[in-house]
Amino acid sequence: MALFSPSPPTTLFTLSSKAHLSTKTQLTLFLRKSQSLVLLRSAGDNGAGSVGSASVVEEKLEKKEEAQKSNLGLKEEEEQGLGANGVSLKGEASSSFKDPRWVKGNWDLKQFEKNGSTDWDAVIDAEARRRKWLQETPEASSNDEPVVFDSSIIPWWAWIKRYHLPEAELLNGRAAMIGFFMAYFVDSLTGVGLVDQMGNFFCKTLLFIAVSGVLLIRKNEDIETLKKLLDETTFYDKQWQATWQEDDSTGAKKNKT
């Protein structure tokens, strides 16, 4: 666990000094989340606020950070010492996921043997536990010990058995229905040439939507989430079309000039 001392800035800092206020928040968050990197900063820098693309966001960001800061009740003086660069990164060992059966980035299937065959249920349990752990305490990725476990090695019947047939059947039934519908839909489009234009990537996208539809709409409340998604999608399209709508209203006149 090495500690580096703060070193003086070596390059001109590109952000205006205002933006630095925010680093304080970061530190607090570090502490709160007990994450394993610590920032050490030396004082005193000032870069000219460049015309570059950064300025607007900075301002907006800054406002937000300020709001957040007051929420956290930070003191003025705290930020003074922190407003600069020349920072060293320091690694600190965090508690990493440990399980005797997790060996070299993989589940050691030998240890999951029960009556001569692999107990896949236990593998699923173990992996769910690992993912939950990682969600709460994200871990550094490693080149020395890459994760090689791939959930696709768990045979399909292990999942079906676990989730009992009814739900799986429901899913399959829905997927098949959507598949038929899509094939029909795509077919009817072929005549118009739309598919030609967009290629199969378009079909795939439709399929992804269908698939995620199947997965998402399990309960009625999911429909709300989906509606929101749809709204966003419409918004995106509107933005692209906006410039053309303007054209429609004034276009006739323009073309004469």
Place this chain on the structure above:
Amino acid sequence: MISPSNVGVDIGRTLKPHEYIGMVRRDEVLDAYLRERAAEAGATVINGLFLKMDKPEARSGGRYKIYYNHYEKGSVNGEKREMEVDAVIGADGANSRVAKSIGAGDYDYAIAFQERVKIPDSKMEYYKDLAEMYVGDDVSPDFYGWVFPKCDHVAVGTGTVTHKSEIKQFQAATRLRARDKIEGGKIIRVEAHPIPEHPRPRRVLDRVALVGDAAGYVTKCSGEGIYFAAKSGRMCAEAIVEGSENGTRMINEADLRTYLKKFDQTYWPTYKVLDILQKVFYRSNPAREAFVQMCADEYVQKMTFDSYLYKRVVPGNPLDDLKLAVNTIGSLVRANALKNEMSKVAL
């Protein structure tokens, strides 16, 4: 690409020897190259900061008067100047003043935060010809975190649209995920940039057009903007050359709109597909796990690279498409099933 549970896949395996993914290591170098090439082709390059412009009476055919600060080479003090021009192309980035001056409207933007980190040579070796993308709720709720090589250092960063105020936290998480690979590094510069999410409501007005980030041409999902900035610039210039019949006749808005039309027709499907992909796959950790699993598939890689390198959406082979669909459904189902299990687990 590295998933929330740290499964990493190498997405460059299907590239042919003559194909490569270019990484812009120093923007200044690319910019200078383009400027010089323009000058060689006969353009007069002026080093100036655009301040504002006076518009001629709408559609009168009069000239635009632009006001700018002129900078001599190497000097920091600008000199106020003016110039009259026939048409204006705003290629001045996300905070475009040209866009403002034609009331182009705003766009949602993602904030991209990155730190330039000088890492020890031994660590730099790993990033020699590779970039990393991290996905997960920890690094960004709606984008990805990255480590990109930049000449003699790396850029470590992340972006988000929906949770801008928490960007520092995401940055910390990105650093944590890359910890072992950047350990001992020193931050030499911190940058924050806006990245447009969609085009501005108005991209052409009379004889003023916007291109690149000024117009808002960055794709979702991959966050790619350099290609489209260059391409839109070229299309716009070509439209002007054509509309003005090589400079012999005054152009009008309709001429600039041919650029818009061409651009939208050519690339809108690409933008749309990436928007949908982002919505489906960047929303939750299970979806991200499935996404990374999908990216490990050679067929997906081939398709992705074809569309990335040649900017065309190529029809695939139906059997492979079907296999892909089945595998993707499988990945999504598994990841979701595991998520359901996770909610039952107590640590």
